[in-house]
Amino acid sequence: MDTESLAAHERLLADVDDHPYSIPARLALARGYAALGYPDLAAGEAYMALLLTDEATDESGEYHDEVLEAAAVDGGGDTPESVSAWIAETISLDVYALLTTSLLACSNLKSVHKYTALGLAAHPSDPTLTSLAETIHTRAAAHLRRRGLDPEKYTAADYPDRGLVRRELYPWNAHEPDRFSPPSLALMNAQMTAVAPALEVRAVRLPVLAAGGTGEVTQLGVFARRDLAPGEEVFSELSLLTAALPLADALCDACSKRFPPLEEADDVVQCDECEVVFCSPGCRDAAWEAYHSAVCGADVDSVAKDAPREDAPDALYSLLLLRALAMAQARDMHPLELPEVRFIWGDFSLEGARCADEDAEAFAGRPRTLSFSFHLNVLLPLHILTKMDVNVFTTSRRFAPWVTNTLYAKFRGTASARQAPSGVPEVAAVHPLWCLANHACDPNVAWEWEGGMKLWVRREMVGWRRGEERRAPREAGIKEGEEVMSHYCDVFLPVKERREWAAGALGGMCLCDRCVWEAEGEEKSEGGVNGE
Numbered sequence: 260m261d262t263e264s265l266a267a268h269e270r271l272l273a274d275v276d277d278h279p280y281s282i283p284a285r286l287a288l289a290r291g292y293a294a295l296g297y298p299d300l301a302a303g304e305a306y307m308a309l310l311l312t313d314e315a316t317d318e319s320g321e322y323h324d325e326v327l328e329a330a331a332v333d334g335g336g337d338t339p340e341s342v343s344a345w346i347a348e349t350i351s352l353d354v355y356a357l358l359t360t361s362l363l364a365c366s367n368l369k370s371v372h373k374y375t376a377l378g379l380a381a382h383p384s385d386p387t388l389t390s391l392a393e394t395i396h397t398r399a400a401a402h403l404r405r406r407g408l409d410p411e412k413y414t415a416a417d418y419p420d421r422g423l424v425r426r427e428l429y430p431w432n433a434h435e436p437d438r439f440s441p442p443s444l445a446l447m448n449a450q451m452t453a454v455a456p457a458l459e460v461r462a463v464r465l466p467v468l469a470a471g472g473t474g475e476v477t478q479l480g481v482f483a484r485r486d487l488a489p490g491e492e493v494f495s496e497l498s499l500l501t502a503a504l505p506l507a508d509a510l511c512d513a514c515s516k517r518f519p520p521l522e523e524a525d526d527v528v529q530c531d532e533c534e535v536v537f538c539s540p541g542c543r544d545a546a547w548e549a550y551h552s553a554v555c556g557a558d559v560d561s562v563a564k565d566a567p568r569e570d571a572p573d574a575l576y577s578l579l580l581l582r583a584l585a586m587a588q589a590r591d592m593h594p595l596e597l598p599e600v601r602f603i604w605g606d607f608s609l610e611g612a613r614c615a616d617e618d619a620e621a622f623a624g625r626p627r628t629l630s631f632s633f634h635l636n637v638l639l640p641l642h643i644l645t646k647m648d649v650n651v652f653t654t655s656r657r658f659a660p661w662v663t664n665t666l667y668a669k670f671r672g673t674a675s676a677r678q679a680p681s682g683v684p685e686v687a688a689v690h691p692l693w694c695l696a697n698h699a700c701d702p703n704v705a706w707e708w709e710g711g712m713k714l715w716v717r718r719e720m721v722g723w724r725r726g727e728e729r730r731a732p733r734e735a736g737i738k739e740g741e742e743v744m745s746h747y748c749d750v751f752l753p754v755k756e757r758r759e760w761a762a763g764a765l766g767g768m769c770l771c772d773r774c775v776w777e778a779e780g781e782e783k784s785e786g787g788v789n790g791e
């Protein structure tokens with residue numbers, strides 16, 4: 260983004276800061292995002308404008324008076340009636356038009372359908388909304404046909420409601436540190452020394468794995484400070500950035516450790532103020548400081564209560580988001596400044612990468628790799644924040660949709676999950692130091708997450724195979740200065756399956772030495788289990 264556009268965008272953001280209840284200011288910000296090729300962010304801000312119009316017309320609205328005051332300054336007159344007329348005649352249609360066209364670009368067809376219907380109820384003869392209703396129907400029918408389904412048998416409730424949006428380090432995001440600067444590395448290494456005195460964080464060159472990418476990029480990795488012997492435990496990190504589905508095993512709310520059997524559960528304690536349970540008084544106190552004071556008694560976890568089985572991963576990401584918002588609120592910090600979040604990898608698109616498809620123009624031709632659902636990325640955070648008694652109009656810098664998107668980008672690249680026996684992931688966590696370790700299908704460490712994340716040097720390395728050909732395992736142990744290679748997938752799977760499994764976390768197909776060697780031959784390995 261050039262300096263002039265960035266300055267113009269900064270003025271729109273500042274206008275919303277200065278006039279948080281002004282509907283035109285919010286609408287101008289939404290238009291600004293649409294013009295810059297961020298329809299997802301435009302939809303978020305257009306929805307905020309819609310909420311403000313509701314506040315203006317609803318006498319019992321919490322911010323009714325503030326919105327009327329702002330409307331009077333913006334030219335809506337100084338009576339509730341004049342403001343209502345001003346909204347109906349000059350604002351409402353623009354809000355619906357921007358919200359719906361933005362959601363359409365993001366392929367959130369169920370949501371577009373809903374807001375187009377609401378827009379048409381308020382403006383029945385509007386040609387743009389009328390033709391949009393047709394477009395939604397046509398796109399939904401094409402989507403269903405592509406899946407071999409008969410559109411006649413489906414209603415708007417079955418329309419897809421998810422799309423891909425730009426995954427970027429937003430140009431106006433002043434919170435992302437230079438991860439490679441000496442002060443950043445010193446900070447990360449101070450944290451690393453506390454959990455792993457024999458390891459250090461360093462910059463490393465890695466191959467670009469994203470489709471269409473070439474060459475190498477600089478990223479971070481974890482290295483041995485001294486020779487490490489096979490079996491040596493080298494790392495133990497406790498994270499409170501955790502999430503568990505409501506039906507998961509009985510787990511500590513803070514660290515996700517499974518509770519011991521009742522007769523051994525002397526340490527298990529309940530919060531003094533609500534029903535949430537922790538594995539120990541230590542976890543209870545740490546949780547209160549870190550996040551629980553912001554959500555105690557607020558029943559926020561119910562957000563994932565009814566998630567269907569196939570949506571379990573998304574529900575876990577939403578719960579991680581919820582935890583991060585609660586951490587920010589409890590500590591009065593910007594979510595992107597949280598030590599748990601600040602340095603982690605967001606897998607943002609590389610500068611200059613392009614993409615061309617039917618929606619490319621709405622996204623300024625930039626690649627789109629971040630999952631976006633209006634429900635999860637916009638409505639859910641607003642719902643959570645409202646439950647935490649946060650004024651969502653005056654806290655835009657801290658809790659805007661671009662902040663939510665950035666958090667999702669970071670979590671989607673780094674969270675680890677534990678599965679129920681059914682294979683459905685039911686618990687997730689982000690361990691900010693563990694997730695600095697890179698992946699190899701011939702890893703030199705193994706890990707286990709139960710309460711804390713533990714990492715030890717493998718006692719035996721993995722044997723390689725392609726077809727009938729075998730390559731004996733390398734000698735176990737890690738030499739001083741050697742990179743610690745973790746694993747993001749079951750390393751006993753055949754190469755094709757390993758690559759498929761790890762592709763999400765790696766951002767593309769694995770090109771580690773073992774994968775390259777095994778893929779050259781026939782892919783005929785046997786299955787196995789995760790771990791060592």
Ligand SMILES: C[S@@+](CC[C@H](N)C(=O)[O-])C[C@H]1O[C@@H](n2cnc3c(N)ncnc32)[C@H](O)[C@@H]1O
Pocket residue numbers: 465466467468478479480603604606672673694695696697698699764765766770771
């Ligand atoms: C969990 S992070 C690992 C730490 C990361 N390198 C950093 O700078 O924070 C995962 C990302 O690291 C990169 N990565 C990890 N292992 C890799 C490998 N074997 N080859 C290339 N990239 C790798 C990928 O970009 C992946 O999305």
